[in-house]
Amino acid sequence: MHHDAIPPRAPLAPDLIAALEARFGLQLHLTDAMREQHGRSEAHFATALPDAVVYARSTEDVVDLVRWCTQHDVPIVPFGAGTSIEGNALPVRGGVSVDLSEMNAILAVHAEDFDCTVQAGCRREELNLHLRDQGLFFPIDPGANATIGGMAATRASGTNAVRYGTMREAVLSLTVVTPDARVIRTSRRARKSAAGYDLTRLFVGSEGTLGIITEVTLRLHPIPEQISSAVCGFATLQGAVDTVVQSIQLGVPLARVEILDAMQIRAVNRWSKLALPEVTTLFFEFHGSPAGVAEQIATVEALAADNGGGAFAWSNLPEERARLWKARHEAYYAAVNLRAGAVGWTTDVCVPISRLPDCITQTQADLAASSVPATILGHVGDGNFHVIFSVDPTAPHEMEEVAAINARLVERALAMDGTCTGEHGIGLGKQEWLVAELGDAVDVMRTLKRALDPRDLFNPGKIFAL
Template sequence: MQSGQELERKPLDAAFLAALRERFGDRLSLSAAILAQHGRSETHYEPSLPDAVVFAHSTEEVVALVALCARFSVPIVPFGAGTSIEGNALPVRGGVSVDLSQMDAIVAVNAGDFDCTVQAGCRREQLNAHLRDLGLFFPIDPGANATIGGMASTRASGTNAVRYGTMREAVLSLTVVTPDARVIRTARRARKSAAGYDLTRLFIGAEGTLGIITEVTLRLHPIPEAVSAAVCGFETIEGAVETVVQAIQCGVPLARIELLDDAQIRAVNAWSKLDLPELPTLFLEFHGSENGVAEQIGTVGALASQNGGGDFQWSNLPEERSRLWRARHEAFYAAVNLRPGAVGWSTDVCVPISRLPECIAETRRDLDGASIPATIVGHVGDGNFHVIFPIDPRSAGELREVEALNDRIVARALAMDGTCTGEHGIGLGKQAALIEELGDAVDLMRTVKRALDPQDLFNPGKIFQL
């Protein structure tokens, strides 16, 4: 497995540990099992353990912990569900992992304004279960049942992004504890504001390097009158992607449109016990009125037919749709389990939608020449796709080969004016690509980091090196 950047570690001061015990009691853990749980995630990086874990229950407790860490110069790393992909929450300099998962309250739902406020540890599935009887839902779905705070910190996305946007569009306001132990609220609930710097967007995607998010105010949406899902196999991967591009260009308001190549379909069939034809396949979902959904289906069906698509297989019942999308959300695990004992490495480039067919086709040719099996799956409605490599964690040669393939994929995306990460964040693995992508803008990011966190205690070693 790839090693994270182990930075200089110092053992925790006895006085610091005594102060933690006094303040947090049995919610301070030095247990080897708890440390191990907080030193790994859904990533190919080697574990990197914290020295202590604190389970926080309120913003005020996070403030107290931050003040103690600042006083003793101890690194602090926020932890939610542990589902990040790029080593975003690995404590590479040790210190304290602050677990926010028990801060999971739904603070307020303002149904008339289509918004709500939740604590950072609230999970997206928990929130939607609470909202269902109100006729509302929160659409961002990165696959894993992640915490809302973690989703904001990594600027998460998911299958609904083509219609409803990403966490950047979904968040109205944040409550954040800063490195000097202040509590700030970045905005009010108004749907628009011209009041000063956009601090909300500063902290979204900052991966806990500038502040610890403790509450999030979110936009909500009404549950659609009609929802219809379908799968459609294609003769070629190019035909599937061209259908997506043409549907977007025709203005079809797709709710979800996901691509799984033939290798991924084989993996999904085995993992989720489906029997889909082993072809490049689109998973689609349409939201709206009955008439609107019917019109969308007709348009996309005609485009698919022109691009080598077969018949649509429809899933209109809620339980059928849930089974279909559960299979899509478990695609990562399905791909990894193509090889017993493998670990997963997932890329996540994103390109302008018009360049997507070319980008995916060239990537597939690269993969066909590789010695390691790989699958392609993507949120292709917004130009974002993943390559999932199931790699042998004991093989240095495989690691080098995948690193080279990943570098080619990223370089190709940047040459098309795309990005090295559509939704996973920079974390540990994409720091060089960030500099290539944004150049001197990264120096400005360092300036902001130094101004807010001069001791470099908040999730050090992530996004860039100081």
């Protein structure tokens, strides 16, 4: 990996610390505990400590911090909720971790325009709580209660993407602090624009390497009149995927459809105290009018029955739906905890949906031959799935084995004209695969990076090596 060769940095200069203390006071943290908190990730990557942590409370705070850091040639790494799983927010070259979680205000809701503007540290669950009384919701749901800024920076998606798209579709405009300490707004609130380069999409998914997102304007949706969830087990994986593909071909507007393999169901049953049959299982959610939802359910039930599906267990009771999706969202922790003391190594790929059965079946064969427990789950409606390994961190041979399986998985996806990451981002973990996937296009990315951040101070060491 590229980041293994990165030399350690010297600690911050005393005059910079003095300047930061004078400007930020109690917002500046130098303690080992706080640095450790911002130097670890949810995944298997080694800890990388920042030299300092600053909690920003305004765009002006970020501007001043950028100004001080760039004057002293000090890296600056944005941090939201810390839920990313490709090492995206690890300060691998030290410097200052700028924590945006206290910038959590909902600045404006334009209900009549179906949009809102929030600060980057606003979390998606809090936003939806605020919007509920106005009959609106923000549908992008990566599972974790992530910050909106972090979700934009990693181009997150999740369980609702098959119906509502990803952060690429959800973000209307961004306020960004650039490496030369300017504040730019990438777009106005209009639903569409042909005005110049699409800077909004440039910063969505840039992982803090081109600028620090401080405000986000989001597209909202009306809360559906009825929401029903269903669970269905299948005799075969092919039957489960065929059911989804056929549903989409028939125009069924599936809101969510998740696949969990038998091992993942076993983990979920243990972790979330459920009693689902331990077979390949689909979790569905249907949104619409009562008549529309009933029609969707009837269509999908018939398709499932033809494809070896068992009985549908379905509910429109909010508490039952919440329990079901809570179990799905905790699947990562359920899988990791198949073994005591294990750490999670998770990876994701995305392929054209017609290739999904082949990709998952071949991956399952790899996992069956592996000594490391692993599960498969995924957003089957858009061809995206995850493998979660439960790795013994004291066993180097397990890390090597998982790395080899991951390499085969990504090569398989790329051979199917898929991508090395559907939603996690590149961060530290997928850098060589980005080059394999996009070739010379990565050089165009490097050109953009050098133009905006010539000294490589914004989240250095991520996405690609300069």
